Amino acid sequence: MEYDFTLKYQLAADDCDLDQIVERLAEAGCDDATIGVGQPGRVALVFAREGATALQALLSALEDVKQAVPSARLVEAAPDFVGLTDVADVAGVSRQNMRKLMLSHAAEFPIPVHEGNPSVWHLSDVLTWLNTRGGYDIKPDVLEIARSAKQVNLAKEARELEPRINQQLEYLLA
Template sequence: MEYEFTLKYQLIEDEEVDVLLERLAAAGCDDAVVGVGQPGRLALAFLRESRSAKEAIESALSDVREAVPSARLIEATPDLVGLTDVAEIIGVSRQNMRKLMLSHMHSFPAPMHDGGTSLWHLADVLRWLQARGSYAIGQEILDLAQVAMTINVARAHERVFGASRNLAY
């Protein structure tokens, strides 16, 4: 099965772009579109063949770690999303998604960030939609969102409480 996801990194050292691209390809990241447009950042949009979402993302993390060991993972996606993102994924309008959220305010997942732009963990919203039975949610996207959320939550925990030997990300 093919899984589409993005890994975003902070580069700790200045890297020659051509050398960086060669190292990434040699490490197995030849199935990713690499973005280096923002100074000090690296984004890899993967389309990876694998037996599971977990295996796809974990193998990509390992490949990047091999190529650029000093890079720090910022975020794995798909995870944090706005209502527009969710609407696009499930094939409805943003207005429809907002109406759904407001009409089920007591059961709709709470956002991870609430403000001018609210953000949710995609996995939480997709599980909620799946439980309602109104929308066909593909297991692949749900699995991918769950793995990305797990990685991002583990990274946030590590930033707040310090590194743990049990964290693989």
């Protein structure tokens, strides 16, 4: 099955030749991605990658990028962090409808990753919640890639914690 996702990276200071990076990415197997280099020091790859599972497709892309640009640091795997408008687009409803659902089902609606203006959720959490309610056309491949992107982002963040904090959190969150 083909999965659509985006990987965003921060480039090392010595990786400044973008043409060379694009070439290396293509040679490493990222020829199924559209590569964006608009923001200085960053690169984004929009993949349409085949895989037995979404996680397998995502991990193979991560591996290919690491091979091509070893110093690149993953910023985010997407689709994951979204606002209500993004969720509404995926679910095929209006933003107003999504906001109404969130407000009228505040006790059951997924907790945002960031609450503020705007609030941000994990896409997979909201899509899973919508699936349990029924009546929404949530494509299984979109939900699967959103779950996989969330796992990659959570693992990336967890790696950056000190081991002592990891142990303490493991105990407190169990």
